[in-house]
Amino acid sequence: MVRIYIYIAVGVAIIAIAVFIVSYIKKYRMKPLPMDEMEGHDFEYYCADLLKANGFAEATVTKGSGDFGADILAEKDGITYAVQCKCYDKPIGVKAVQEIYAGRDYYSRMVGVVMTNQYFTQPAVELAQKLNIMLWDRGYLDSMDKT
Numbered sequence: 001m002v003r004i005y006i007y008i009a010v011g012v013a014i015i016a017i018a019v020f021i022v023s024y025i026k027k028y029r030m031k032p033l034p035m036d037e038m039e040g041h042d043f044e045y046y047c048a049d050l051l052k053a054n055g056f057a058e059a060t061v062t063k064g065s066g067d068f069g070a071d072i073l074a075e076k077d078g079i080t081y082a083v084q085c086k087c088y089d090k091p092i093g094v095k096a097v098q099e100i101y102a103g104r105d106y107y108s109r110m111v112g113v114v115m116t117n118q119y120f121t122q123p124a125v126e127l128a129q130k131l132n133i134m135l136w137d138r139g140y141l142d143s144m145d146k147t
Contacts, residue, residue, distance in 0.1 A: 043087035044071045047115045050144045051076075051083070059083075069103025082109040086116040093120075097127045097135075104133075115141060 044061050051059035051074050059074040070082035084100035086092050096114045104112035113134040114120075120128070120135050128135050136144075 039087070043117065044085045047083065047085045047141070048072050048074075050115075050141060051081075054144050056081075067103070068106040069099035069101075070107055070109070073107055073109065079111060080109040081111045081113055082107050083113045083115055086114060086118070088116065088118050091119050091121045092116045092124055094124045094127045097124050097131060097133050100133055101131045117141065 041061075048059040048061050051072065056074045056076040059072055061072055062070055069084060071085040072081075072083035074081040074083060082100060082104040084096050084103060086096050092114065096116070100112040100114050103109075111134060112132075113136055114124075114128070115136045117138050119137045119139075125135065127133075
């Protein structure tokens, strides 16, 4: 009988620890970052500065409207990039992937990237994999900001 109580106590403890870990991860994952307070164009300049701080020799913000799907044109180690920036308060969907896919080709760049202060929907991830588009979410940008 004592064994049953021990098993129950251990099971309850494991569940409590798991709930704590999951809630901690969710809280940390979505803790507000300075980039969350930015407007769209400011976020584009923030992303360009991040790229420069991380070894990109060139990172130029394109004109605001009519940018053909790319907000930043960049270059690092001879590889050219077209970057779409999305500063939103919800997950990023397939539209951003479609935009940078077009922008990458329009500007004749080797790599297409979507940079965001959020995370991506599963359909966006699947489309990006199919179209060879890189997705840099809030965790990736936060790690870039710390280098």
